[in-house]
Amino acid sequence: MPVSPILERQTTYPFVRLNEAAQRVRERGVEVFDFGMGDPREPTDPKIRQALVDGLRDRMGYPTAVGLPELREAIAGWAARRFGTTLDPDTEIIPTLGSKEAIFSFALAVVDADGARDTVAYTDPGYPVYERGALFAHARPLALPLREEHGFLPELDAIDDETWARLAVFWINYPNNPTGATAPLAFYEQLAALAREHGFVIASDEAYTELWFDDPPASALQLADRTNIVAFNTLSKRSSMTGYRSGFAAGDPALIAALKAFRPTVGTAPQEFVQRASVVAWGDEAHVAETRERYRRKRALFLQLFERKGVRIAGSEATMYVWAAVPDGESSESFAGRLLEHGILIAPGSYLGDAGVGYFRVALVPSEEDCARAVEILERAL
Numbered sequence: 419m420p421v422s423p424i425l426e427r428q429t430t431y432p433f434v435r436l437n438e439a440a441q442r443v444r445e446r447g448v449e450v451f452d453f454g455m456g457d458p459r460e461p462t463d464p465k466i467r468q469a470l471v472d473g474l475r476d477r478m479g480y481p482t483a484v485g486l487p488e489l490r491e492a493i494a495g496w497a498a499r500r501f502g503t504t505l506d507p508d509t510e511i512i513p514t515l516g517s518k519e520a521i522f523s524f525a526l527a528v529v530d531a532d533g534a535r536d537t538v539a540y541t542d543p544g545y546p547v548y549e550r551g552a553l554f555a556h557a558r559p560l561a562l563p564l565r566e567e568h569g570f571l572p573e574l575d576a577i578d579d580e581t582w583a584r585l586a587v588f589w590i591n592y593p594n595n596p597t598g599a600t601a602p603l604a605f606y607e608q609l610a611a612l613a614r615e616h617g618f619v620i621a622s623d624e625a626y627t628e629l630w631f632d633d634p635p636a637s638a639l640q641l642a643d644r645t646n647i648v649a650f651n652t653l654s655k656r657s658s659m660t661g662y663r664s665g666f667a668a669g670d671p672a673l674i675a676a677l678k679a680f681r682p683t684v685g686t687a688p689q690e691f692v693q694r695a696s697v698v699a700w701g702d703e704a705h706v707a708e709t710r711e712r713y714r715r716k717r718a719l720f721l722q723l724f725e726r727k728g729v730r731i732a733g734s735e736a737t738m739y740v741w742a743a744v745p746d747g748e749s750s751e752s753f754a755g756r757l758l759e760h761g762i763l764i765a766p767g768s769y770l771g772d773a774g775v776g777y778f779r780v781a782l783v784p785s786e787e788d789c790a791r792a793v794e795i796l797e798r799a800l
């Protein structure tokens with residue numbers, strides 16, 4: 419049977435391995451608290467659910483790739499309120515089916531792998547989809563390590579001229595999964611100047627901009643000059659809508675035009691009833707503020723526990739993740755294995771990239787009650 423060699427070379431998606439290990443522990447009768455994957459288990463706001471139901475009609479035709487004008491206007495309105503930025507709903511925004519598919523296929527739309535610009539850079543540890551999208555587009559993947567001593571920002575000064583010249587896409591992701599680090603606007607400004615100078619695209623994955631605890635994080639959309647810049651955002655984390663699949667790409671009109679040309683072939687326009695629900699979700703901040711408060715309380719439980727136990731917290735400024743150093747003498751995987759024996763499933767940092775070795779990630783997705791029960795278990799296990 420013909421199978422893509424790229425697919426054959428691909429290792430199992432790390433979370434599949436993690437869930438298999440958890441299943442084996444469950445089969446032994448141990449209750450497992452799942453802090454592994456970042457799939458929020460918070461309920462979706464009733465107004466949003468109702469809008470989805472109301473959006474169902476006798477016949478639902480094919481949705482168009484550019485989406486409903488109401489949805490693009492709702493996104494532009496949100497971006498204006500949140501980032502003080504003006505986006506033209508017709509030329510600077512396109513809806514996506516969640517953001518994962520759009521992130522995966524972005525390299526296919528913009529990279530000329532046979533040309534001089536064949537490289538897609540992304541940060542490590544990180545979301546695995548940037549690299550996989552690059553590989554399937556036959557681009558050259560380049561992992562840039564995120565180091566704690568550098569605030570979990572990529573070291574731009576360490577990139578040589580040859581690499582800049584070959585760079586097609588530079589993926590950044592702040593607030594960052596998995597480290598929870600944020601990036602100041604000055605970082606976006608510095609990278610945007612380099613993108614203009616060297617002619618590469620900045621793809622800014624902003625899935626976690628709304629899960630913050632101190633100051634609202636910056637966005638690439640705040641830059642006055644958005645040449646070569648596209649930002650991806652999503653309702654998945656902000657509005658606990660992972661199952662709806664609704665997000666958007668916004669930025670440089672030339673890049674949005676490329677996506678408008680590419681995406682109808684892929685067939686990734688969100689269903690119209692999902693778009694209707696999304697209009698309501700982007701238009702409301704009250705449910706987002708409540709969600710943030712819930713994460714804030716859950717996060718405090720873990721930060722206090724780790725402080726009491728001498729576990730060193732790193733990054734962890736925003737997002738639904740706590741990123742911390744594994745205790746001395748243990749590896750990321752042995753530590754995760756030990757906690758799993760107690761019924762606590764966390765992600766070893768090594769599963770999230772080579773530079774994640776020595777760390778672990780807690781996704782604050784179980785209910786507050788389950789978080790409190792898990793903290794009690796960890797109180798004894800750590």
Ligand SMILES: Cc1ncc(COP(=O)(O)O)c(C=O)c1O
Nearest residue numbers: 456516517518545595625652654
């Ligand atoms: C960094 C990052 N980007 C993008 C996504 C994709 O989210 P979605 O496809 O649900 O919008 C995730 C999901 O976990 C993520 O962690």
